[in-house]
Amino acid sequence: MKKYLILFTIVLLLALTYLFLRYFKTSNQAGLPQSTPTLTQTTPSPTASPSLVFPISQFKERITKKPFGAYITPQNSPVQPERFIGYHTGVDVEYEEVTTDVPVYAISDGTIVLAETASGYGGVLMIEIELDNTPHTVLYGHLRPSSLPKVGQKVKKGEQLAVLGTGNSPETDNERRHLHFAVLSDNRLDIKGYVQTKNELAGWLDPLAIF
Ligand SMILES: [Zn+2]
Numbered sequence: 001m002k003k004y005l006i007l008f009t010i011v012l013l014l015a016l017t018y019l020f021l022r023y024f025k026t027s028n029q030a031g032l033p034q035s036t037p038t039l040t041q042t043t044p045s046p047t048a049s050p051s052l053v054f055p056i057s058q059f060k061e062r063i064t065k066k067p068f069g070a071y072i073t074p075q076n077s078p079v080q081p082e083r084f085i086g087y088h089t090g091v092d093v094e095y096e097e098v099t100t101d102v103p104v105y106a107i108s109d110g111t112i113v114l115a116e117t118a119s120g121y122g123g124v125l126m127i128e129i130e131l132d133n134t135p136h137t138v139l140y141g142h143l144r145p146s147s148l149p150k151v152g153q154k155v156k157k158g159e160q161l162a163v164l165g166t167g168n169s170p171e172t173d174n175e176r177r178h179l180h181f182a183v184l185s186d187n188r189l190d191i192k193g194y195v196q197t198k199n200e201l202a203g204w205l206d207p208l209a210i211f
Pocket of ligand 1: 088090
């Protein structure tokens with residue numbers, strides 16, 4: 001009888017050890033940081049948040065003159081001479097010293113909804129994308145007109161859309177070489193670079209806040 005008791009105890013201990021090891025292994029795994037698959041960037045544009053890519057290289061670093069919402073006048077403007085007045089609806093990304101082509105990229109999957117030349121911009125395009133499941137239009141200004149895509153064209157996140165126009169030429173409507181980049185609060189077609197009241201500025205999002 002004692003023999004069976006000893007055997008039973010051994011079996012019980014083995015079972016308990018097995019269960020303990022199993023539990024320990026599981027809890028240890030859960031305690032480790034999740035190993036995430038390596039994200040491979042398939043486009044030349046730099047990585048932004050997981051769902052968006054930046055519209056141009058060195059996007060944040062090169063916003064050195066006109067940030068979003070700045071009230072610009074010919075007197076206070078960091079750009080001289082200045083012909084505009086009002087609240088800036090986007091950010092200006094500066095490439096004056098760059099002489100090679102500077103591509104701009106789709107920040108997300110979308111559709112080209114506007115591509116034209118316009119006063120104050122030279123070449124300008126808008127794409128419609130989804131942000132938080134809501135349609136928004138995104139504007140890229142001062143582009144080389146001959147590089148513009150066609151309205152209605154579908155684009156993929158990170159796809160090259162156009163290149164910046166040559167500074168101080170009709171391609172940029174005689175502006176310095178830079179990208180005016182704006183994100184609208186909805187999907188309307190509105191290419192205003194400046195608005196005259198703070199209330200109107202609510203029609204645009206701070207582009208730095210979406211990345
Ligand atoms: Zn601008």
